Amino acid sequence: MHTFQNNDDGLPLSKFESMLKTNSVYFFDSTEFEEIILHYMNVGKMSLAKKALDLGLKQHPGSVALKLAFVEVLLYEDKINKAEQLLIELEKIEPLNDQVYLHKATLLSKKDKHKEAIIALNTALLYTEDEADVFSMIGMEYLYLEDYDTARLNFAKSLEVEFEDYTSLYNVIYCFDMLGQHNEAVDYLIDYIEKDPYSEIAWHQLGRQYYINENYNEALKAFDYSILIDEYFIGAYLEKAKTLEELQRFEEAIENYELTINLEDGSSFAYLRIANCYEQLGNTKAALKYYNITVKEDPLLDKGWLALTNLYVKNNNYQKALYFINKALLIDDSNSIYWMRYAEVNLKLNFYEEATKGFKKCLDLEDYALDIFVALTDVLHFIGDFDDAINVLLKAGDYYDDFAEINYRLSGLYFLTQQKALGLQMLERALKIDYDYHQIIKELYPSVYDLDIVKQLIAKY
Secondary structure, three states: OOOOOOOOOOOOOHHHHHHHHHHHOOOOOOHHHHHHHHHHHHHHOOHHHHHHHHHHHHHHHOOHHHHHHHHHHHHHHHOOOHHHHHHHHHHHHHHOOEEEEEEEEHHHHHHHHHHHHEEEEEEEHHHHHOOOHHHHHHHHHHOOHHHHHHHHHHHHHHHHOOOOHHHHHHHHHHHHHHHHHHHHHHHHHHHHHOOOOOHHHHHHHHHHHHHOOOOOOHHHHHHHHHHHHOOOOOHHHHHHHHHHHHHHHHHHHHHHHHHHHHHOOOOOOOOOHHHHHHHHHHOOOHHHHHHHHHHHHOOOOHHHHHHHHHHHOOOHHHHHHHHHHHHHHHHOOOHHHHHHHHHHHHHHHHOHHHHHHHHHHHHHOOOHHHHHHHHHHHHHHHHHHHHHHHHHHHHHHHOOOOOHHHHHHHHHHHHOOHHHHHHHHHHHHHHHOOHHHHHHHHOOOHHHHOOHHHHHHHHHO
């Protein structure tokens, strides 16, 4: 594929653009038109690509290459039916042209007919001189089918043809990841590195696999090799820093995050991790500084606001924690973790209505963790909404029927709402599940615990 420069040296692109400016009509051969069209498509100038295509087909109406370019334009614009009709004609004219089958595969893939696309690509393999690309395309079709093992084999075939095709290497490792075959990925990468020991990409990917396997010392070595080969490889520095965090070598992790900042003029992720490292080191002042830099660098990074919330919670400054968790919720109000934090902070501030709102939001978002049901129930009980508390527990029972936490609370609330028979029934069920936990009745519902009928039932167990 040609890369054109706009200078006046007779290149087809310069000649074509000069023609457009003067409204003249120049002659180009079909290959030149093809290059011009592909150039404009690659840079996203589709209107110019279509002008070149229109003129090209007028000057060379029988050119298969230009008709294939037309198919490519049609596929780009999702004019599937028109592209399909043209491909049928081209397949009759040139049944041995690999490009016909490659375009056909693209069309079929767009129609989610991935198995048929694979058949077309296998036909293209018979005629193509670029086997690596075709194997890679077959691999992608198998990815769509979620057949990761066969996809991996095809990406590996692409690498056998073109050893430095790093896109295929990434895809091979992605397939191993999706299959959970991290040990196999390590073996594959070690074999690859034996053939090309100076591949920073392979060392980086090997480090990632060691990291996933929690083999942090070997991961560190792999990232170091990657950096030795390419001292500007930001991804390797980031992964090395993450690994150092896992090894609790926080000061060294900070140094590596700072290197990435120097290489790419600041990164909110790196600032966030530096802040976390300082927090782990007990340096609250530095942690606060870098968390603030994080949210200044990227005000939409909700994780930064959450980190600030957690830091202030840790330091018992709940007013500021509430301010920052509200910032996080402004960015992402469909995150149940944030609503849980919101509820917990409001509880600390004795804002019970707001705490209730937070826990209810978690349930609305289908986060049915036992802790959420229990916390919401206890707040509703505290503010006297006994019926609402019972309804929450009944819903919890759909997910946690045999949990003592649910049944003891239901028992207490039934007694408080004068439903003695149900209270006894729930108490007996709870005692059978976990007798020792019955002290929760005394803690949460002391008036119920003092009832003779309750003491007698507990004494039975």
